[in-house]
Amino acid sequence: MSAALIEAKASWTRGEVPVGAVVVSPSGMIVSRAGNRTREYSDPTAHAEMLALRAACAANGSERLPDHSLFVTLEPCPMCAAAIAAARIKVLYYAASDPKSGGVAHGARIFSHAQCHHRPDVFEGLMEQDASDLLKRFFAERRA
Amino acid sequence: MSAALIEAKASWTRGEVPVGAVVVSPSGMIVSRAGNRTREYSDPTAHAEMLALRAACAANGSERLPDHSLFVTLEPCPMCAAAIAAARIKVLYYAASDPKSGGVAHGARIFSHAQCHHRPDVFEGLMEQDASDLLKRFFAERRA
Numbered sequence: 202m203s204a205a206l207i208e209a210k211a212s213w214t215r216g217e218v219p220v221g222a223v224v225v226s227p228s229g230m231i232v233s234r235a236g237n238r239t240r241e242y243s244d245p246t247a248h249a250e251m252l253a254l255r256a257a258c259a260a261n262g263s264e265r266l267p268d269h270s271l272f273v274t275l276e277p278c279p280m281c282a283a284a285i286a287a288a289r290i291k292v293l294y295y296a297a298s299d300p301k302s303g304g305v306a307h308g309a310r311i312f313s314h315a316q317c318h319h320r321p322d323v324f325e326g327l328m329e330q331d332a333s334d335l336l337k338r339f340f341a342e343r344r345a
Numbered sequence: 346m347s348a349a350l351i352e353a354k355a356s357w358t359r360g361e362v363p364v365g366a367v368v369v370s371p372s373g374m375i376v377s378r379a380g381n382r383t384r385e386y387s388d389p390t391a392h393a394e395m396l397a398l399r400a401a402c403a404a405n406g407s408e409r410l411p412d413h414s415l416f417v418t419l420e421p422c423p424m425c426a427a428a429i430a431a432a433r434i435k436v437l438y439y440a441a442s443d444p445k446s447g448g449v450a451h452g453a454r455i456f457s458h459a460q461c462h463h464r465p466d467v468f469e470g471l472m473e474q475d476a477s478d479l480l481k482r483f484f485a486e487r488r489a
Contacts, residue, residue, distance in 0.1 A: 244399050245408040245431035246390065255388050264389040279455055280427035283448065287389035287424065301460065304427065308460030309453040311423055316445065316452030 202272045202296060202328045204234055208249060209274045209335055212236030219335050220275045222249035224257035224290075227268035233257040249273060250281040254288050265289040274332040276325070279304030282311035286319045293321040296332030346416045346440060346472045348378055352393060353418045353479055356380030363479050364419045366393035368401035368434075371412035377401040393417060394425035398432050409433040418476040420469070423448030426455035430463045437465040440476035 208221025217237040224233045235252035239245055250273050257266055270292040271285060276299035283304075285293055295305070304311050305323060312320045352365025359382070367378040379396035383389055394417050401410055414436040415429060420443035427448075429437055439449070448455050449467060456464045 239408050243402050243406050243408050245402060246395055246399060246428050247408075251390055255390060258387050258389060262387050264383050264387050264391075278427060278431075279448075279453060279460070280424050280431065283422060283424035283427065283453070284390050287422075302462070303460065304423075304453075308458035309423060309427070309448075309455050311453050314452035316423070316447065318446070 202274070202294060202332075204231055205249075205272045205274050205296070206328060206331055206335070208234050208236040209332065212238070212249070213335070213339055215241055217241065219339050220249045220273065222253040222271060222273040224253050224266065225270045225272065232260055232269070246280065248278065248281050250277050251284055254284055254290075258288060267291065270294065271321075272327075274328075275299050275336065276303035276305050276307070278302050279309040279311050282309075283317075285321060286311065286317050289319050290321045292324070294324045294327050296326070296328045297336060298325060298329070346418070346438060346476075348375055349393075349416045349418050349440075350472060350475055350479070352378050352380040353476065356382070356393070357479070357483055359385055361385065363483050364393045364417065366397040366415060366417040368397050368410065369414045369416065376404055376413070390424065392422065392425050394421050395428055398428055398434075402432060411435065414438065415465075416471075418472075419443050419480065420447035420449050420451070422446050423453040423455050426453075427461075429465060430455065430461050433463050434465045436468070438468045438471050440470070440472045441480060442469060442473070 209219040213219040233256035353363040357363040377400035
């Protein structure tokens with residue numbers, strides 16, 4: 202998760218909402234890392250998780266990442282949660298909760314429907330304080 | 346929708362599940378068209394809708410497509426539905442219903458939660474028979 206936080210901080214330096222994600226292989230190696238780039242790419246799908254998943258799939262030559270884990274600094278939105286299911290991620294770790302836009306423990310609760318064909322194990326709260334402090338500082342600065 | 350069906354048929358010729366999508370500008374011009382390419386790209390996010398949205402956003406130089414419409418041959422999955430909301434698509438037309446994997450009228454029902462920050466108008470069933478026949482023929486051939 203500290204690698205994901207580094208990506209989140211790098212997103213901030215690019216003027217993006219500071220969210221970072223890394224994909225970890227079954228042997229424990231980081232296979233991809235990404236930060237949010239929606240503004241830079243003019244792409245509403247360029248969330249940290251989506252970019253990390255796509256890079257890991259490209260490296261793996263497969264649209265699935267069995268036995269891989271994804272670490273992300275913020276609760277995934279419904280789009281990202283559904284992509285995590287589609288990629289067959291085994292374990293999802295996220296730091297801060299997102300009652301406003303989250304789609305795992307809030308709102309659409311992507312993994313809780315019969316239409317979700319794969320459910321990762323989910324662990325919330327790892328380095329939560331660091332991730333949520335970063336987001337709070339970012340939004341406080343934008344409002345200032 | 347007939348342009349989306351042409352994209353769906355082209356997906357089949359590439360060995361992909363036949364789904365196609367087009368984005369239409371406020372003046373009625375097609376600004377992007379795409380078919381499913383998850384296998385070709387080894388990318389679980391490369392659904393027709395995602396590729397069409399990303400191409401339209403890139404052409405528009407913006408992560409939002411206000412007053413644009415999206416036509417897709419199958420009910421969007423939760424990932425695509427959430428991306429449609431994020432891109433601020435005004436009207437979503439889809440042909441065939443998808444009780445198994447859909448995320449608009451089924452399962453996660455992406456547009457029905459407070460965490461969904463934009464709700465397009467949704468019209469289902471335009472050229473439904475053509476789109477669902479195409480999918481049925483594709484899956485029958487795969488099983489044969």
